[in-house]
Amino acid sequence: MNIAFRPFEEKKANKLDSTRIAGKLVNDYWEMVWRAKDEGKLVCWYEGSAINPFLEAADICWVHGEAYSAMLAARHQEGTAQRVAEERGYLRELCSYARTHLGCAVSNQRLRGDNAGAAPDEDDLTWKLPAPDMIISAYAYCSTGQQWDEMTSRVFGKKVPIFNVSIPWIWGAKPDAGYLRGEEWEETSDYVARQLRDMVKFIEERTGKPYPWDRLYALMADIRRASELRLEAMELCTAQPAPASFFDWVVSIAPINNLPVPGVKQYFETVLEEVKQRVRDGEGTVPDEKYRLFFDGIMNWNKVGWLANKFARWDAAVVAGRYTHMAFWQEPGLIDPNDPVRGMAQNYLICPNNHAAPILIELIMGLCRKFKVDGMVIHASRTCRAFTNPQFMIAEAAHKRLGIPTSMFEGDVTDESFYKDELLNSRVEAMLEAIEARRMVAA
Amino acid sequence: MQRFAAAAHDPLGYAKAWKERTGRKVIGSFPMNFPGELAHAADTLPMILQESEDPITLGHGLLFPFYCGYTRSMVDQAVRGDFGVLDAIMFGDHCVQLLGAADAIRMQLPDTRVIFFQLISSMCDPWTQGRSEESFSKLKAELEDFTGAPVADAALHASIRLFNRNRGLIRRLYQMRKTGAAPLGSVEMQHVVKSSMVMDKAEHTQLLEALIEQVENAPAAAARTVRLHLSGHFCQAPKPEVLTMIEECGVTVVGDDLYHGFRYISTDVPEEGDPIQGLARWYLDRNTGVPCPTRVQNNVDWDAYLLNAIREERAQGMIVLMAKFCEPHMYYYPEVKEAFEKAGVPHLLIETEHESMALESLKTRVETFVEVVKHRQAA
Numbered sequence: 051m052n053i054a055f056r057p058f059e060e061k062k063a064n065k066l067d068s069t070r071i072a073g074k075l076v077n078d079y080w081e082m083v084w085r086a087k088d089e090g091k092l093v094c095w096y097e098g099s100a101i102n103p104f105l106e107a108a109d110i111c112w113v114h115g116e117a118y119s120a121m122l123a124a125r126h127q128e129g130t131a132q133r134v135a136e137e138r139g140y141l142r143e144l145c146s147y148a149r150t151h152l153g154c155a156v157s158n159q160r161l162r163g164d165n166a167g168a169a170p171d172e173d174d175l176t177w178k179l180p181a182p183d184m185i186i187s188a189y190a191y192c193s194t195g196q197q198w199d200e201m202t203s204r205v206f207g208k209k210v211p212i213f214n215v216s217i218p219w220i221w222g223a224k225p226d227a228g229y230l231r232g233e234e235w236e237e238t239s240d241y242v243a244r245q246l247r248d249m250v251k252f253i254e255e256r257t258g259k260p261y262p263w264d265r266l267y268a269l270m271a272d273i274r275r276a277s278e279l280r281l282e283a284m285e286l287c288t289a290q291p292a293p294a295s296f297f298d299w300v301v302s303i304a305p306i307n308n309l310p311v312p313g314v315k316q317y318f319e320t321v322l323e324e325v326k327q328r329v330r331d332g333e334g335t336v337p338d339e340k341y342r343l344f345f346d347g348i349m350n351w352n353k354v355g356w357l358a359n360k361f362a363r364w365d366a367a368v369v370a371g372r373y374t375h376m377a378f379w380q381e382p383g384l385i386d387p388n389d390p391v392r393g394m395a396q397n398y399l400i401c402p403n404n405h406a407a408p409i410l411i412e413l414i415m416g417l418c419r420k421f422k423v424d425g426m427v428i429h430a431s432r433t434c435r436a437f438t439n440p441q442f443m444i445a446e447a448a449h450k451r452l453g454i455p456t457s458m459f460e461g462d463v464t465d466e467s468f469y470k471d472e473l474l475n476s477r478v479e480a481m482l483e484a485i486e487a488r489r490m491v492a493a
Numbered sequence: 494m495q496r497f498a499a500a501a502h503d504p505l506g507y508a509k510a511w512k513e514r515t516g517r518k519v520i521g522s523f524p525m526n527f528p529g530e531l532a533h534a535a536d537t538l539p540m541i542l543q544e545s546e547d548p549i550t551l552g553h554g555l556l557f558p559f560y561c562g563y564t565r566s567m568v569d570q571a572v573r574g575d576f577g578v579l580d581a582i583m584f585g586d587h588c589v590q591l592l593g594a595a596d597a598i599r600m601q602l603p604d605t606r607v608i609f610f611q612l613i614s615s616m617c618d619p620w621t622q623g624r625s626e627e628s629f630s631k632l633k634a635e636l637e638d639f640t641g642a643p644v645a646d647a648a649l650h651a652s653i654r655l656f657n658r659n660r661g662l663i664r665r666l667y668q669m670r671k672t673g674a675a676p677l678g679s680v681e682m683q684h685v686v687k688s689s690m691v692m693d694k695a696e697h698t699q700l701l702e703a704l705i706e707q708v709e710n711a712p713a714a715a716a717r718t719v720r721l722h723l724s725g726h727f728c729q730a731p732k733p734e735v736l737t738m739i740e741e742c743g744v745t746v747v748g749d750d751l752y753h754g755f756r757y758i759s760t761d762v763p764e765e766g767d768p769i770q771g772l773a774r775w776y777l778d779r780n781t782g783v784p785c786p787t788r789v790q791n792n793v794d795w796d797a798y799l800l801n802a803i804r805e806e807r808a809q810g811m812i813v814l815m816a817k818f819c820e821p822h823m824y825y826y827p828e829v830k831e832a833f834e835k836a837g838v839p840h841l842l843i844e845t846e847h848e849s850m851a852l853e854s855l856k857t858r859v860e861t862f863v864e865v866v867k868h869r870q871a872a
Contacts, residue, residue: 140826140827143818144824192589192591193614197786203791219611248540285578338842406599430557435559435589
């Protein structure tokens, strides 16, 4: 049957039940953030790399910019922040994570800062972020991160102390270069680790207390374990049908990346148990798995559930992705809980973009083989060039090395106006047709 | 001026002719912080790779259309085989779009050496000078490996002196332009600066000396009605037709901070001491001299620099030329906008594109802006 004309059945994604816990953890975390000033806590804003354990150990409330923008988009409450940002002059082609978060900063300043005057709307999450007492910039690969932090500092009148950690890109041109190896890897690991130790001195200056290293060690031991559990659960999705999808792992990003560490290990224990049970029961993440796909690109946060259900209706299990499977404490083995700083630096260096294309593509091809995918869907996110940079090369490698079709669609991280639903429909349907045709030929 | 214009118009053609004439290597570099002095001291021709005037064709298959014109054009030229004259390509800045272009170019040109030396972009950290020295040292080592010969300090000092001389002469033209003594329009100024990015520095300097003598003896420029500063446009040169259109609206451009303008020649390298330390010092000094939104430096303000430049140039307003999709510029623009509004200095934002622009519609906007400036002055 021609799948393009097959009537859409009302199939839905079979989401992991345990990911509901993530929703509660996320809500609890933001409630804690919104209360932070009332509780007399120092607040640090940061983006990119997961430096939150450094802050959590020092009892500093941490606000991850992307996470706030993603949360607003997931709740469809990003519009006000984006409008405020545009009013100040931030153009629409600017990273929408940054644009949304800067909109929050501008709103915060207007309503509570130097230019206070208007009465804040209690229901509007745009203004609710507590203003920062410090900013730490530690952004891998994308130049936008450092500039975003700098502009945030300027929105707050440069009164907020800022600390920059420079994380070099791994170019990998030397003969010994490769994933987690070579002189360049070792040198950049040392360089970032040195800066992280200086960052700790900056934190000590802000808190006025000696840094509680023991607390960091304990947190990192938990994160290491949580990461191992997460990776084990992901690995089980090589099973057919796949017990969980890329979208479940998207929902699980916040717990591993920016939520308070206590609770995270337990969350992934629960997730792992459920995934194991599904494997035992032969229960899939989509009701009728006929296709297995890889997702390249960052998430379209306004569309997580929408896309999960859409692919389920196509009987397509999106089993792995660059965003979820190549980031977020991805190499727990590098973290020595008794001396974690260098391993933390190394995990920051392996964000899903921070290796040059040849290394990155090799890793992606490996994932595609491991998860036995039939095709690749590529999200060309309009304002996230960090993710779109290598996508044509990734598509070409998928065709040439794996012989699988790919399909690109346009969207964005948090600006819904860039999402083109009909393009996605027609292109993915065409790709699934191609997969069907190949199967028929092979049969 | 014709020779400057010819090199600016066809940089790769100039490089090809130079290579045939000298038999030496040509090294193309990405903007904006490549120390050409190092490659010059290594007995090669350093040239800053320029956005092509051609429409993007094959490059569409490697970079999305929502990238700046410069990166798309670089990739397009690489895919089309236009970079055959280059023996090596170097880049050191970490603008996310440039990184994408670098990866694509390396994959497209497997036989061309593509060297990356990452410059720290956080400019006021205790380790910025040291890290910059490390980056320039690595670059020097790569160059030595590439050419197969060491770069002696004496040769590097000589190149630094030559480059400083060249920059100093162009700054003289800028000074004369400010006072109205140089009858050079914006397109001509661009030809001078852009060709300096491309041509053999000694040859360019010689031509520049002749030009300055000629300009000094020429009658003063005819004063137009409104004096403006042009700001922005980092990696790529604004299209000459845009500059001409602006001036045809009754504008005298009395200063700029364009990369293909004052930004490129603003700062000299110290001529004494360790040359690598000197280059690192130059890298830092450039950003305090003419702040750049591609760097972060909390104790330096581009908006304040611009307002000060406008006072010094006795400009009545500013036109901001923003290359579409240029993220650093998009980040900083609201700061400039607010500062100018607060200071009561009029400015106009124009987004430029690699592809052809609706010049007539832009002209209407510039004409309106010129009228606004005149009214402000009269009020």
